[in-house]
Structures are given as structure tokens and as C-alpha cells.
Amino acid sequence: MTVVFSSSPFSSFVLDSSRHRVTVSPAGSMERSTKAKSGSSFFERVLKGLKSPFRRRRDEEVVEFSQSEMEDFEPGLLGASPPPPEASFEDVPEEKQRKRKTVRSFFHKCNKTIRNLFLCGGQDRSRHPSPEPDHKDHEGESSLLPQEEPLISSDHYHPSDLELEDLAFECGYDYERLLGEGCYGSVFKAIHRADRSKKAAIKCITTYGVESYLEVDGEPRPVLAEVAMMLRLGTSCSSIIKLHDWMENDVGFILIMEVPDQSMTLQHYLDNCGSIDGGTASRFRHQLLDAVTHCFSHGIFHGDLHLENVLVSESSLDLKVIDFGCALAIEDEPFESSDYHGNEIFCPPEIDDQPTFFAEPAYVWCLAAMFEKIMKACETNEWCYIIRLCLARDPADRLRLDQM
Structure with a gap:
């Protein structure tokens, strides 16, 4: 048997297994079929070898190992060894846990890099979904090859836990x-190493090329509107969640924000606390009003203000307004009603009644709905008069923020 190894464009090594010698010959003297061998044949041989790990070649025929030869192998290689005793991940020291996560992350990146090289030619599939499959294919054949499988669904792409x-x-x-998880991103809790x-x-925000970007002082180019x-x-x-840091990668934007201890959404708190006292209710009301007033004075309309976008700390009862993904710059008002993407339950009526709307009366309506x-959780009628004035259907009839 003769095996040809091409080490450069100018020469090739020829191994003759029958004579046990190696000769070097110019590349030009090799046959054209030898030149045409691609890297795929190498992987096919590797795969064939992995499928038959206990076989060897002798004089061009396959010979099975004898039983005595098989016994020379370690039991673990034959798959007969008993499984190791189960160990709880919590029993492993914290330092070893972090090291294991680091090693796993490293090999995951290697695997993803190799897969991108050999399956999709180094293209970024996370940002560019593959085209819709053509159903007019031959019988029994799939119209979508494995390397063309899109990572982003028709809805929205959410990273896995490993990612x-x-x-x-x-x-x-x-x-x-x-x-x-939301429409355009995932939020997870993390601990500084x-x-x-x-x-x-x-918060990991996946961008699709349709997002809004704004100029920010000190930044060389426009940044994502939520970051701005x-x-x-x-x-x-x-009373507003703080942004510690942010960065941009090839998928989108990453926002590093504060996380209140032992917190839950205000909606969850009101649903599970039974009834709250008047002092707690008044504290919530003033904190919400303070947050909205701060946003309005800084030229920002939150755009999705409701009980699910407010966190409350169980211990201190401090509120934090979160999620500025639907926020709009007030200098652009009046806003088009079609630009409102907030919660429908707390949606001001002018969004449906009029083609445009303004930030302050919309804020007043949302606050009154939350109040x-x-x-109701406080079981009091103390605020009924103010709430009724703020929930007027005509924006011109509502109170202003400074009157609340």
C-alpha cells in the first residue's frame, strides 16, 4: 500500500508500506487525482477510525484483535468499567467550581469556533437569519441543510444558558x-469573579438592524437608544435602576446594571402580600412619582411603565423602575401613536384615539393606573379624587405631574 502525504506545493512524501521506505518526489510528478484530494477525505478516515477503535490493518485486510490483546487494554477503554460515584456539584469547593466553569467556557468557545469554520464559513449566523426554505425540492430531500439552519426564529432569539x-x-x-426574557433580550443575575x-x-440585547440609535456626549458614534x-x-x-457599565459585541449590546437584593416585581408583591398599610402605599406612590418626574425632567418618556417594570425590595420596600427598551426622547414629541410599544393594560387612551400623543399626560395616566x-391593595379610598382627575380620557383634562 502506498500513502501520499503532501507537505507543500512543491514536494510530496510517498510512504510505501510494502517496502518500509519513504521517498520524496516533486509535486509535478504526482498524478492529478492525488492533487485533487481534499481535506474532507482526512476527516472521513478519522471518522472511520473512531467507528472501529479496536481494529487494525494488516496486508490490506481488517483483522479483529484477539481476546488476549483486548485484555491488555484498561477496562475504562472498553466501556465495561462501572460509572463513577455520583457527586453533588455543591460539594465541590467554590474555587474549583469557578475553574470548571472557566474550562467549560473555553471548550465551548473552541467548539463554536470550529463549527463556524467548517459549517458556515465564518459567517455570523446570529445576526443574519438564513432565508426561508424552498419547499419545491426533490422527493424525500430536505430543503434546509444542517449548516443553513437559522439560529434566530421568526419570533426572537434568546441565548442558551451556556451562552x-x-x-x-x-x-x-x-x-x-x-x-x-423579553422581546429583544435576556437578563440574568451574576456575581463578580x-x-x-x-x-x-x-442584560443581553440582540440587535437586528432595526433599532434606534442616539448621539451621546463622549461617545464617538451613536449608541443603542436604551443605553443612551x-x-x-x-x-x-x-428609584431608577442604575447602569454600571455597558459594551457592544458582534451580537448586540450588554448592559451591566445594579440588582436589588431579595427583590420582586411590584405586580408580584401586590398579588402576594395580601393587603398593605397606608404608610407602605404612600411610600410606593412617592417613589414612583419621583422616578417619573426624574425621567421627564431629563427628557425621557419611559414608554412601558407598568407594575411588572418596577422592582421592590422586600427588606427596605425601595422601588426601582427598570427596562428602558421602549423609551423615547421627549424632544421628538409629539410622538406617533404607532411608536408606543408599552403594556396594553396601562396604555393611555389617546394612543388608540389620536394619531399622536405627548409624554406628560401619558405619564400621568400610567401613574394613576398604577396608583x-x-x-386597592391598601383597601383605602384616599386617592380616589386624584386618580379620577388623572384618568380623564381627554389628555388636556388631566392633572400635570407637578400637581400630583
């Missing part, structure tokens, strides 16, 4: 758990 672990690692954090006392909520809004708000208001929910 979120990779993102956390790149940010200097260790992934802890998923907090929630260097300082274990620091925790953060990391949070940078404009700053960190002076305690009404809080008032």
Missing part, C-alpha cells in the same frame, strides 16, 4: 441564574 455563562465570563462575572460581594443584573437613555438619566435618582392598583 449566557460565556457572556458573564467576558464581563468578569460568573453566571448565577436567569431573571427574565474578583469581588464576590458584588452582584449585577446583566440610561446614560442620560445618570445615577442620582434612587389605583396600589390603592
Whole structure:
């Protein structure tokens, strides 16, 4: 048997197994069929070898190993060894857990890189979905090849837990758990690797080329509107979630924000707390009004203000307004009603009645709707008069923010 190894464009090594010698010959003297051998044949031989790990070639025929030869192998190689005893991941020291996550993340990246090289030619599939399959194919054949399978569905793409672990690692954090998923992103809780006392909520926003971008002082180019809004708000208001850091990668944007301890949404709190006292209700009302006033004074309309987008800390009862993904810059008002993408339950009526709307009366309506929910949990009628004035169907008849 003769095997040809091509080490360069100018020469080839010829191994003659029958004579046990190696000769070197110019590449030009090799036959054209030898030149045409592609890398795929190499992988086919590797795959064939993996399928038959206990076979060897002798004089061009396949010979099975004898029983005595098989006994020379370690039991683990034959698959006969008993499974190792189960161990709980919690029993492993924290330092080893972090090392294992680091190693797993490394091999996951290697696997993803190799898959991209050999399946999709190095293209970024996460940003460019593959075209819809053509159903006019031959009988029994699939119209969508494995390498053409899109990672983004017709709805929205959400990263897997392993991908979120990779993102956390790149940010200097260790992934802890998923907090929630929305139309354009996922939010998970993470712990800083260097300082274990620091925790953060990391939001991964996948961009599809249809998002809004705004100019921000100090940035060389426009940034995602949600990032721009949070940078404009700053960190002076305690009732608005703080943005610690942000970055852009090849998939979208990553936002590193504060995460309140032992927090839940205000909707969940009101549904499960039974009834609340008047002091707690008044505290919630003033914090919400403070957050909205801060947003309005900084030229930002939240665009999706409702009870699910407000966090409450169980211990301190502090509120945090979150999720500025639907926010609009007030300097652009009047807004087109079609630009409103907020919660339908807390949607001001002018969104449906008129082609345009303004930020302040819309804010007043949303706040009044939230106050009404809080008032019902408090079992009081103290705010009824103010709420009725704020829920007037005509925006011109409502109170202003400074009158609430």
C-alpha cells in the first residue's frame, strides 16, 4: 500500500508500506487525482477510525484483535468499567467550581469556533437569519441543510444558558441564574469573579438592524437608544435602576446594571402580600412619582411603565423602575401613536384615539393606573379624587405631574 502525504506545493512524501521506505518526489510528478484530494477525505478516515477503535490493518485486510490483546487494554477503554460515584456539584469547593466553569467556557468557545469554520464559513449566523426554505425540492430531500439552519426564529432569539455563562465570563462575572426574557433580550443575575460581594443584573440585547440609535456626549458614534437613555438619566435618582457599565459585541449590546437584593416585581408583591398599610402605599406612590418626574425632567418618556417594570425590595420596600427598551426622547414629541410599544393594560387612551400623543399626560395616566392598583391593595379610598382627575380620557383634562 502506498500513502501520499503532501507537505507543500512543491514536494510530496510517498510512504510505501510494502517496502518500509519513504521517498520524496516533486509535486509535478504526482498524478492529478492525488492533487485533487481534499481535506474532507482526512476527516472521513478519522471518522472511520473512531467507528472501529479496536481494529487494525494488516496486508490490506481488517483483522479483529484477539481476546488476549483486548485484555491488555484498561477496562475504562472498553466501556465495561462501572460509572463513577455520583457527586453533588455543591460539594465541590467554590474555587474549583469557578475553574470548571472557566474550562467549560473555553471548550465551548473552541467548539463554536470550529463549527463556524467548517459549517458556515465564518459567517455570523446570529445576526443574519438564513432565508426561508424552498419547499419545491426533490422527493424525500430536505430543503434546509444542517449548516443553513437559522439560529434566530421568526419570533426572537434568546441565548442558551451556556451562552449566557460565556457572556458573564467576558464581563468578569460568573453566571448565577436567569431573571427574565423579553422581546429583544435576556437578563440574568451574576456575581463578580474578583469581588464576590458584588452582584449585577446583566442584560443581553440582540440587535437586528432595526433599532434606534442616539448621539451621546463622549461617545464617538451613536449608541443603542436604551443605553443612551440610561446614560442620560445618570445615577442620582434612587428609584431608577442604575447602569454600571455597558459594551457592544458582534451580537448586540450588554448592559451591566445594579440588582436589588431579595427583590420582586411590584405586580408580584401586590398579588402576594395580601393587603398593605397606608404608610407602605404612600411610600410606593412617592417613589414612583419621583422616578417619573426624574425621567421627564431629563427628557425621557419611559414608554412601558407598568407594575411588572418596577422592582421592590422586600427588606427596605425601595422601588426601582427598570427596562428602558421602549423609551423615547421627549424632544421628538409629539410622538406617533404607532411608536408606543408599552403594556396594553396601562396604555393611555389617546394612543388608540389620536394619531399622536405627548409624554406628560401619558405619564400621568400610567401613574394613576398604577396608583389605583396600589390603592386597592391598601383597601383605602384616599386617592380616589386624584386618580379620577388623572384618568380623564381627554389628555388636556388631566392633572400635570407637578400637581400630583
